[in-house]
Amino acid sequence: MSTRQAGELRFGYGTNGFGSHRLDDALAVIAGLGYDGVALTVDHPHLDPYDDDLPARTASVGRRLEELGLAVVIETGARYVMDPWNKHEPTLVSATGRERRVDLLCRAVRIGADLGAEAVSFWSGTAPSGTDTEEAWHRLLSGVEPVLEEAARLDVTCAFEPEPGMFIDTVAGVLELRRRLGHPERLRVTIDVGHCVCNETRTVAECIHAAGPLLSNVQIDDMLPGVHEHLELGHGDVDFPATLGALLDVGYAGLASLELPRHGHAAPEVAARSLEVLRAALSEAQRDRTPDDRTAESSRTPA
Template sequence: MSVRFGYGTNGFGNHRLPDALGVIAGLGYDGVALTLDHPHLDPFATDVATQVKAVNRRLDEDGLAVVIETGARYVLDAWHKHEPTLVSASGRERRVDLLCRAIRIGAELGAEAVSFWSGTLPAGTSADEGWRRLLTSIEPVLEEAARLGVVCAFEPEPGMFVDTVDGVLELRHRLGSPDQLRVTVDIGHCVCNESRSLAACLHAAGSLLANVQLDDMLPGVHEHLEFGAGHVDLTEALRALLDLSYGGLAAVELPRHGHAAPAVAERSLNALRAALRSVNQEKETEEARA
């Protein structure tokens, strides 16, 4: 049994995108989590259509599947990280525009999912107002996704308005459980921020799981670490994904490791493959005893 591994382009910020894709494919990854941002595929570039066609050709040549990530830090505001968001006091329409652009790009690239998050609720804003902003902002995004047949995968982020898997499930419920809206789980966030175990988080998402991000973390510290530097149990995570028959990409998310991206990507894949072998061996032993 296997899991399809990918690597995030936000961890290759010092590489040209074609070079990053070449390294990721050359190491043996199955896919790529492509963050739309100015160093790579800028969703606001005047020649974005041409860029998308070139990226599509390169993905095909390298045999890479793709998911679209939208967590670029300063793509909308040069001064304020991640702003505006879906729950900001103003400018939410700019985030909606970015996400709709991401969905159209995702459709052109045949992306398996387009992933995004809520944003941080401004201080002094009530939860009721946060929900109102989020629900009204996300509706046109889901409409565009439904029109183009693109899956949206909502990610709970530590410190943001929706910060747990249960929060994403609550969002889906409030929206009427739209089929187009599913779940992204970052396994590091489960250790950092969730009250239940890593495996329990993945199982809570269940069949709604459409995108997985892989990294290590410490409890209470939202810092993406290489495998082995935190408290994430890779075998626990991979066993849960296999138990769920998860078929999407599981992509390494190390945005602060671009200074040594090829080496980090190689170490990460080696760690993932070793953990997967261990899980499969455990399963074979269990089946032999049954």
């Protein structure tokens, strides 16, 4: 169980990095290592959003989270949960089948409501080759709107993730999506810090400041410029003291969760090493800041 004090950054671990573990076992390991929460991917290995007995299974997971003292965010990036042949399909910008993605996201929102999730995170998907930009925007907007309606009905926060190679691939793109939707309160921002290194023109810290108070979910991994591969911390170009410092600057209070889906073969060891790196980086970031610095920075508004 975590002993982290209120007001400090809280670290979580993504269950997609524990794909070889039963969910109850994964949660026990994550809590036992000292993490504060989990980023729970709704997928068939753990919490299947299409399970015939989903309400009972969700209630069981909720009891386990409470027992272990773990906070939770819901992730929706399962690779083959809808189509066994095509990864991530259909998406919000696919030519056909978009209603199936909307249904999945609404299921995720309901699961999030039942678990008291801090956020439900999702992304746009990749537009098929030759898709007109405005047509892709139309598809995306028409898909996001019913998800936000369900989120409003159930008092759930959604957080939109820019993903390299997808239609919305930068923080600026998420802010444009919010603008086109009329700046809905229920739609906020997910940042994967590795993605910032991979394909943003700004630094990780600058991306975090651009999102500012809209930031509601953070994914942690390492990455190299131009290469969308989630690396263990210390194997890429992410400056973790600067990254965590920026989260302190903007007053981020959500979970910052490891996103290492390809490291399940050594999940407990990777999770333990990762938490050591993050705690050391947080200590360094805190040494470089005073309470006055954090107060001044937290008043910044999104770019």
